Amino acid sequence: KAVQIEIQHLYLEAMTIARDKRSIIEHGFRLHFIRNFNAAVRGEQSKHNSSNDDADSEFGLVAPDELEESIAIQEMSAKLKGNCREGLFGLDKRMGVLLHDPDLESHKNPLGSDVLANAFLEACRETEASLKVRLLFVTMWDKHMQNGAVSMYQEVNQYLVEKGILPKIKREIKRQGMSQAVEIMAAAVEAMAVSEDEGELFSTMQHLMSAAMARGTLPGMAQGAYAMQGVPGMPVGGMAQGSVIGGVPGGMPGGMAGGAPGMAAGMLLAHNPIVLTQLTQLQHGDAGVLGAGVAVDAAGLVAGNVSILRDLKHTELGASLGSVDAMTIDIVAMLFDFIFEDKQVPDPIKALMGRLQIPVLKAAMLDQAFFSKKSHPTRRLLNIVAEAAIGWDETIGHESPLYRKVEGIVQRILDEFEDNLVVFERALDDFERFLEEQERATDALVEVSVEMIETREREQIKTEDAQNAAEEAVRARAADIEVSDTVRLFLCQEWIKPLRAAYQLGGAESSAWLEAVGLMDDLIWSVRPKLSRESRQYMVKTLPALLRRLQEGMTKAEISQEARDQFMSQLVKCHAAAVKAGFNPSAEPQPMPEDAWKAAVLARQAMQKQDAAESAVVLPFVRPESATDRREVKLEIIKSNADDAKLEVEEITIGSVGWMDQADIDEQSDSLMPIATTSDLEVVDEVEAKHLVDELKPGVWVEFSHQGEDRLQAKLKWISPLKNAYLFTDRQGKRAATMPHDKLEAAFRIGSVRIIDDLPLLDRAVDNVIESLKQAAA
Incomplete structure (x- = not known):
């Protein structure tokens, strides 16, 4: 009820704006139409007037409101093309003559549907109405302006004809010396271009298939139910009522004998209702509808592990198939060929999906949008099942909650689906609720793992801050070239530890830190040359206490x-050398004026800085992590212990790198070693590895590989804001894995981790079918 009230308010708001700002909309439409028309004449392209492919590739880069408007423009333009197909076909040809572009594409036509749609949306934008109201304006256009557009295009065509612009348009493409098969292929390719431009994916597949049949290169199948002797592409026994081949009713090649290429995008579904009834019977297990002595593997259909669709054409059921149904069977069969060969879906889940061959075929026959509409419930269900199978623990087998759930959904579809796609929608909703419950199970492990990682990272940050403070304190003193190597080495490798501990405990103002720094200063002073009697006496007096403090420290x-x-x-x-230096008579200092003494001190300090820069004293600091550990690529596996609610953490090495980071270079040498990896892993360079890690977002699935262990497929759930630790979990929420940013980069470099392709299964399958048909038709 609340939704209905909101819709009523939107309609009232839209009607009010349309009435009050009508002049703004009309003026804006004229202005933007002229601007877009002139841009198209000049060969420019408006920001929204692009091909469907370009639009699809950029959807992920725009804001949601812009995305919805872009989709609205495409749909508005597609409806105009559908209703004005004949008029636009002639206008494309005639405008092509005027623009000296005989092959002018429809989206580049200055009077085309894209120009009208863009001009109207841009005019609506000037009303400053909300997005929802602007989308209602599009609905009003579709309702009230379609007939006006048809008349307009007829009048424009008539005007151009009266001016002598292509009074007659040749529709046939027959050329001297062309064989009948080549004619069909050429017609199919021409119709294919029209259908692709208009977004009719099923028509594109049909035309590609017709072209492939004309060449005799149709992939994975015989010519079968739609091959007539002597004329490839024609059905056995003539044309079925309402069937379509090559884009023209009656089976004539698109563009031949009075047919129009523009008919291609409006292909009719010519399925026989009897076929759907027989398929439903087969779906329910009645193989008798196929006739006696059939070659269909009924057991394979029940098991779901073999493709049986093409065999249907050689049964009694196949005898009643129209050409469109026959093509649909082959296209769906190619989709399942891809599914059965896909490496990402485990075989047991594939078998369950394979049991849906008949229901999916029926869904495609009932609604050809199945092939092009990614939100189609049948496609979404197959996609989400395939995605859920990523990370599935096959060791649990048929007792797995996921397997049992998918099995139940498959059986429900087999039992309930006849001709209403709502069955798939309900199954999809049910499965999504199941996955949400599974996700909540993983969230419990994520929560405790995040707490553990954050606590550890805070300690790491404190340790790093303490290490940096300790190194800075030592560097300020030990970099002096007058400090003996013995003391310098002791400070960098041994005394750095109590300095680090004191800072970590209480910071730079703590008594422990001040005591450790003071002792370091006293130690350095004690080994400097004692050139005066007073300094030697002071050393003798304080040395026992210094040594005692040093031992305690x-x-x-x-x-x-x-x-x-x-x-x-x-x-x-x-100490002996420091005292002995004072007994050298030439070393006894002589009194000097205060100004001369200050100048000497400044000169000595400047010389020390210059000498330090030239000598580049190396300070061999010891850090908490050794160089060997830095070169090992380790993955931490986290498991929850149900008995005591504690986490079990296991660290495994999944590889090692042969290069050295900057810390190693400082300590050792400038040489680099080759990457240590195995030949069966895919390695990437440093730049690509960094890019892959930087682009990782929660929700991405990855696969970790290491010798002697099963591969671990896990989903990225969280990235630490403190130190960029990455947390992954498996599908069941039983195991988590964590790895810091730098180690994850290293893992990508040596091929121990890879990103699992996140493109939905049916999207990949459709792309594969189109590519296969294109190659066959080329």
Whole structure:
């Protein structure tokens, strides 16, 4: 009721705007029509006036409102073309003469339906009405303006004829020396171009099939029920009532003997009601309708693991087929050929889908939009079943909830479907509710996994911040070339640990951090040359306390006893050298004026900076993760433990990289090693791998591969905003997998992970059929 009230309000609003802003719409239409007309004459193309293919490829790049308007323009233009087919056919030819383009395509016609549709929508946009109201305006146009458009195109054609522009248009394409088969092929190809331009995909398939038959190259089938002796493409025993071949009623090649190529896009469905009844009986298990001694594999139909559709043409049922029905059988059979060969759908699920061959054939016979309309309920059901099979655990087999659900839906369709496609819609709704329940099961694992990953990443960030602070504190002191190598190595590899721990515990203002930094400063001072008596005396006085503090610090930092003993023995030598430097008479400092002393200090600091830059002191810091770990590509598998509600985390290595990152280069060398991978995996370069990972969005399915383990198909559910960790889950919600951004890039590089093609199964199947027919017709 609420929806009806909303619709009533929209209609009232639309009528009010149409009345109050009529002059704006009329003026805008004239203005935009003239502008679009002139643009088309100049060979330019308006922003909405593009081919269907171009529009389809860009739908994912536009806003939803623009997408709906673009679809409305296409549908409005298609209806105009359908109602004004004859007038537009003549006008395309005559405008082609005027524009010196005899092969002018209909969407480039300055007076074509695209120009009218664009001008009207642009005029409606100037009323500043909402999108829903503008779409209602389109509905009003379709209701009230179609007949006016037909008359307009008739008058324009008549005017051009009176001016001597193509008074007669030759429709036949027969040329001297052409065989009858070649005539049919040429007619089919010409009609095909018209049907493709007008978006009639089923007509396109029919024409391609006619052209392939004319060449004798029809893929995967014999000429069968629509091959008459001597004339490829004609049905046995003559034409069935209302049948269509080559785009023209009665079976004449499109464009020949009075037929019009424009008829192609309006092909009629010529199925015999008796055929549908017999197919329904066969669907219910009555193989007797096929006649005695039939070659159809009835057991295979029940099992769903073989294609049986083409065999129907060689039965008693096939004798009553019209040409369109016969072609429909072959096209649907080609679709199922693709389904049976598809590698993404597991065989048990394929078998269930194969049991739907007869219902899908009937759906295609009843509604040819099945081939072109991606939202068709039959197509959507097949697509969603195939998508749900991705990541299915085949080890569970027929006891799997997914398998049992699909099996139940298939049986319901077999039992209930006769000629009402609502059966598919209800099955689709039921299956989508089932998948939503399955999704909720995975959400529980995702929730606890996200909490675990975020906690770990926060700790990683704290560790990285602490490491950076510790390295900066050491770098500011150990980069001085006067610091001995012994002390420098100790600070970078051992003392960095208590510095990192102190910062992570309390930050740069904590007493532990200040104590660790102060001890480091005192240690560095203790090994510098003691050139004055006072400095030597101060060292003797403070050295015992320094050594005691140093021992305590190393104990807290859990530095190994061996490393401590080795450092302390080297430190004794450093202290002795520092004291000994003070007994060199030439080294005793002489008093100097304060200004001279300051100038000497500044000069010494500048020299130290220059020497440091030239010497490029290497600071061999030790980081929490080793270089070996960085080169291993690891995947963490997360499982929930039902007994204690804890997560089980298992880390597996799915490969290793042979290159070194910048940290490795700093520590080792500039050389790069080749990628370590196996020959059966598809590797990509660094740029492509980065692009693949950056473009990943939640909902994408991937497959992880590693030797000695089953492949893991998982769906991307979440990307961490903290450190870009990627979380995947399997179909059942029993396992999750996580991997950081850099390791995922590495996995793509060595081929240990790939993106599973997300194009719907029937979309891929239809594209494959069209491509096969095009190659056969070429």
